[in-house]
Amino acid sequence: MKTTDLINALAVDTATRKPPVSRTAWIAAAIGAVISAAVLVATIGIRDDLIAVASQSLDFVLKVVFTLAVTVPAFFVYKRSARPEGNPAGLTPVVIALPLVVLAGGVGYAMTTTSISDIGDIVMSPNWFRCMLVIPMLSIAPLAATLYALRQGAPANPTAAGAAAGLLSSGLAATLYATHCDADSPFFFAVWYPIGIAAVTIIGAAIGSRVLRW
């Protein structure tokens, strides 16, 4: 076939249009978050003292600041990854450093309020298994939605784009889970939350490398 022939076909196909990929990316992340929020409320529920701790507990606030420090930069990387020239590599230091700085600050603060002998019990509080299970579970809907959105896009690096979707999804899941989990000590969430988040990020990268080629 000659290139002029192909141009005929492409020109006629102008009528089939798709919404801008940045919009699709936004909507997908929002839908995923809403589904997971609904699942959380319908199953294990939100803690009863949420409003009280949100206004009074610095530990709780630090926990949410941490999960948002994961989620917000990941969202921008994810959105950029959908475009072929988006090149989100420049944002990678922020994505890695910001949550670590918050964690270090949280643990540093907790050192001043907790006696060393209690740390072991706090880290191994019975909640840890639930935390490890629920964060990946609540990541499923956002991960499916964001990977779908990226498939509509044209990611230059499918593995990195999948990782960004995984990080965003687990960040959203961790933020939601934080409203259920009553283990607020930075010693607890600095150990367990990053494990769930890292696992989902790796899963996202693995799926991305397979399904995001175009």
Added chain:
Amino acid sequence: MDRKAREAEWSHLMRSAIDGDEAAYRRFLTDLSRALHPIVRRGFSGVSAAPSEIEDVVQEVMLAIHLKRHTWDQSKPIGPWIMAIARNKMIDDLRRRGRRGEVPIDGMLDIIEAGGHEDAIHAYDVGRVLEKLNGKSREIVQAITIDGHSARDVAAKLGMTEVAVRVSLHRSLKALAQAYQELKP
């Protein structure tokens, strides 16, 4: 025309195309194919590629640009977006040939030749895939590509609705992109 002016014109044409202006899109695609030839030829200068193979790559890039045109952020310059897609496809193609993809990124849209003679060159990949389509889809693709008919004319000729013709064509184009995918390691 310098690079800035051409990019501005292409952005304008592409915006009109996204709004449904077929004539603007045709102009954009024709210009684009002329600009892509030297770029692809240069990217493939290390491998011995026949003119028809270069044409195949140009067509693959154009198809990708078409199917992914909603990934262009209209507030940003169109040149880097085009080059990113071209580069991605060229690297895939070089890998398919067992070469490491080393395609320069910058300034490649600067090279443009007084084209035209490529119009007569046949590429083979597209044709091979389209031959595998079922009867009606193939008839539609053939009438639109080679005979240059409009969707409405084809619809009238085949006793279908215009929408059905467009849907069938779009499916065939997606099948084509998919087929390129499957050629990859």
